Amino acid sequence: MPAGVKVDSTLTLRGERGLSANERWLELLSQLEQKRSIVRAAKAAGLSYKAAWDAIDSMNNLADEPLVVRAVGGRGGGGTRLTASGERLVRTFRAVQQENAEFLRSLNRRIGDASQELRVLGRLGMKSSARNQFGGTVSRVRRGTVNDEIEIELRGGERLAATVTHESTAALGLARGVPVTAWIKASWIIIALPDETPLKLSARNRLSGTIARLVRGAVNTEVVIELAGGNTVAATITNVSARELRLKRGLPAIAVFKASSVILGVAG
Numbered sequence: 001m002p003a004g005v006k007v008d009s010t011l012t013l014r015g016e017r018g019l020s021a022n023e024r025w026l027e028l029l030s031q032l033e034q035k036r037s038i039v040r041a042a043k044a045a046g047l048s049y050k051a052a053w054d055a056i057d058s059m060n061n062l063a064d065e066p067l068v069v070r071a072v073g074g075r076g077g078g079g080t081r082l083t084a085s086g087e088r089l090v091r092t093f094r095a096v097q098q099e100n101a102e103f104l105r106s107l108n109r110r111i112g113d114a115s116q117e118l119r120v121l122g123r124l125g126m127k128s129s130a131r132n133q134f135g136g137t138v139s140r141v142r143r144g145t146v147n148d149e150i151e152i153e154l155r156g157g158e159r160l161a162a163t164v165t166h167e168s169t170a171a172l173g174l175a176r177g178v179p180v181t182a183w184i185k186a187s188w189i190i191i192a193l194p195d196e197t198p199l200k201l202s203a204r205n206r207l208s209g210t211i212a213r214l215v216r217g218a219v220n221t222e223v224v225i226e227l228a229g230g231n232t233v234a235a236t237i238t239n240v241s242a243r244e245l246r247l248k249r250g251l252p253a254i255a256v257f258k259a260s261s262v263i264l265g266v267a268g
Helices: 023-035 038-045 049-062 084-110 115-124 166-172 239-244
Strands: 012-014 020-022 132-143 147-154 159-165 179-184 190-192 205-216 220-227 232-238 252-257 263-265
Touching (some): 132 159, 147 166, 147 179, 159 166, 166 263, 205 239, 232 239
Antiparallel strands (some): 132 179, 147 159, 179 263, 205 220, 205 252, 220 232
16 A cells, blocks of 8 residues: 555544543543653643643543542642543553554555545545535646646546645645645636637636536526536636526536636645
8 A cells, every 4th residue: 555545543432421532632641640740741642731731621520530630749740640540541542542553454454455445535534615626636746936836637637737835835745646635616716608719818727518507596606517527616606697608507618717726735
């Protein structure tokens, strides 16, 4: 399986009375058992001093019995320690964590040839307010003076251009062959109709297809265009514009949008 493509999980333990503890909270308890100092335990768990105490207070409130007892000693911790219940919870957490790790190792070995499907599942898990979401692969990176132009090939063969900063190119690891997800808001897309006279526009992206659906609202109309490769792109235009263009299902149309309107993301 290619590096970076694997199944992972986050542990959550729940008790009979609704105790819900995420992995970081339980790691805090584990560190506290070893270090006997809230300051050192918080640092090891990646929490601030206040966040650590907030977590401990929440866990103590939710647990059947207190998990941590606070000793006098000031900001240094004063010998803060786990109770017997806290120690049992940590032991359970470690056992579950070990079993979970072994399960993940076994699962990743078994599905080692499913990297493509895992990438698709990763895309499906992403959340965005943008109406249009496309999975694709970087086909070219063109360096500019200030920004870079990233060309993405979609599943159906269409190509998108996105403009991002040099810093974003480096931070996202954008290079030829890297899988990416592209987002474009429907309100950023202009609808044009094919004409004998070629369109002269500054917008870099033009996706041609056929209108598959029109959803009219009180003010705006959502226009869904089916592209030749099977993807669809949605645009939101005013009802007045939809009437003036005489849009209807089955009519050829072009979705036009600027490269700066394309937002790129990669799986973490």
